[in-house]
Amino acid sequence: QVQLVESGGGLAQPGESLRLSCAASGFTFAHYNMGWFRQDPGKEREAVSCIGHSGFEYYATSVKGRFTVSRDNARNTVALQMDNLRPEDTATYYCAAILGVNADTCGPMAFPSWGQGTRVTVSS
Numbered sequence: 001q002v003q004l005v006e007s008g009g010g011l012a013q014p015g016e017s018l019r020l021s022c023a024a025s026g027f028t029f030a031h032y033n034m035g036w037f038r039q040d041p042g043k044e045r046e047a048v049s050c051i052g053h054s055g056f057e058y059y060a061t062s063v064k065g066r067f068t069v070s071r072d073n074a075r076n077t078v079a080l081q082m083d084n085l086r087p088e089d090t091a092t093y094y095c096a097a098i099l100g101v102n103a104d105t106c107g108p109m110a111f112p113s114w115g116q117g118t119r120v121t122v123s124s
Contacts, residue, residue, distance in 0.1 A: 002026045002113040004095045009118030012085050016122075020080040022095030022115060029076040033100040036069060036080045037108050038091035038120075048093070049080060050106035058106040062088070085122045092117040 008020040020036070035050040049069040050058040059067060068081040078095060096111035103110065 002097060004097060004113060004115035006093065006095050006115045006118040009093060009120045011121045011123065013124050014086055014122055016085055017081070017083045018085065018120060020082065020093055020095075020118060020120075022078045024076045024078070024095075024097065027097070027113075030073040031100055032097045033103050033105075034069075034071060034078040035096045035098070035106055035108075035111055036078075037094045037096060037111075038089075039094070039117075040091045043091075045094070045108045047106040047108060051078065052104050053100040056104040082120070085120075087122050090120060090122050092119050 003025045005023045006020060008018060012018050031053055033050060033052040036048040037045050038048050039045040048060055048063055049067055051069045051071050066084045071078045094117045095115040097113040098111045
């Protein structure tokens with residue numbers, strides 16, 4: 001079955017960087033679109049960035065120019081490099097997967113498979 005395991009969260013000061021990684025197993029990773037989402041208690045889950053299996057990329061306006069998504073199909077991993085972090089980036093970050101057939105989307109409701117999340121706290 002699909003398994004997604006996030007890592008790399010933690011505490012950072014404003015302006016610092018963190019790199020999140022998601023290890024995928026149980027499916028043919030190269031055929032799937034992958035996404036990063038975040039959520040804080042009491043708030044809706046929001047899309048951060050998505051990367052397709054054939055070139056599709058999406059970034060939320062709030063992270064464009066600061067975050068970079070990448071995937072390694074040989075290692076079945078997707079990463080989110082987060083630079084110039086801000087306090088408003090504080091959230092639990094989730095990795096998600098969707099079979100990449102007519103799936104160039106970054107809407108959270110479209111993704112059926114999710115990891116457990118990794119917490120990112122940005123504070124001075």
